[in-house]
Amino acid sequence: MSAPLLQVNGLVKRFGGLVAVNGVDFSVAQGEIVGLLGPNGSGKTTVINLISGALPPTAGSVALQGQALTGLPAFRVARAGVARTFQLVRVLGSMDCVENVQAGLAFGTQNLPQRASRAQALKLLERVGMADFAHTTASELTYINQKRLELARALALRPRLLLLDEWLSGLNPSELVDGIALLRSLREEGITMLMVEHVMEAIRALCDRCVIMNAGSRIADGPPAAALAEPAVVRAYLGDDDA
Template sequence: MSLLQVSGLTRRFGGLVAVDGVEFNVAEGEIVGLLGPNGSGKTTVLNLLSGALAPDGGSIRFGEHAIHGLAAHRIARLGLARTFQLVRPLGSMDCRDNVIAGLAFGAERRWGSAAQREADDLLARVGLEGRGHAMPGELTYIDQKRLELARALALRPRLLLLDEWLAGLNPTELLEGIKLVQSLRQQGMAILLVEHVMDAIRSLCDRCLVMSAGKRIAIGLPGDVLSDPDVVRAYLGDDHA
């Protein structure tokens, strides 16, 4: 069953067509990689799915709901959460309160001592056990990413959008991050991830969608897609295709 169905998705910025008629789907419990060179439109797609931007054309269905053009908070309450390429913690709030902010605005809003307990559980789940009173500015880069993931998980998403969540990690952190993402899928969560780390793509993804200049140029199994001449050309140029 398709959890997410995207058809003819289009977004323009003046004369630039950043996303040009893109179509794909994500099934329940599936991990799909959204790939492409810089400037290909990947993050714009995530912004359209999450409600940060409204599409100029096409449709987005999430479960039984048409969500294209809905406000971001309404989409989040339906069970679609995301992280950002540049981490965005609430800097004036400690880690626990960052997660409680997610708990307070999800479909099943939690407050008070129950929210505090769940926030601590989510911090432990992403590797930040005992760090609830730490301020985001005190955390390392990877731990700030963990915090943002915990806040997204506070929404209890059916579909999680990860925008280069594994970027910038050292080899040990990367292995930990891959295991964490795998654990989310094992619990039934579907994931759409924008990623440039090929080891992560091969380890995690059931299928990959590749974009170039706003268009979908390939979709399929990771091994097939990564060896596709059009994909090689988009990344490396005609001499390597």
């Protein structure tokens, strides 16, 4: 069996006396879409921040295809092949969409000249359904289109691993269908995904496995139906009286 693309071992993050992540272990295989689930405050986004280099871990390790990422700054993690979106969308509001994606390309490893960078940015915007907004200033976009722009910028890094933090939240039913189809097509192109998500329709449609957290610890890991049915997971979401 080949080594996993992502390996997380004993990950711990303390903020003073608060243990936000407590000894979390899991792996993600090449080509998988894995859901990182749990109630609000369970530590999911902190795990994403630790993997992406936005935060240093207190203890534990993160490796991408055997390459240690632990403690590396975010730009080096990105160049190693990890890209992400954010729970609170982060776009460069004063720039247009093409320039936003070109900013992502500038952090990659391709080192494209200006004309090629612009052409590649336009292709990526088309890939996420934003071709008609290429010259729109990012601050003028709707929330949903800002999410699409942020995804295009993440794809500009040509990631081996894409971290999605509630990218599908806030979509209406038709947008959700389109979003699920887009993520499925990215997987077909070889992109592995770890996604924090609360939209159960998307989890069931996309995820091969779910890693479920509560109070900073992993409480389940398996196919969606089996993992969500674990007694500890039911208690975490519904409480003891309803379990």
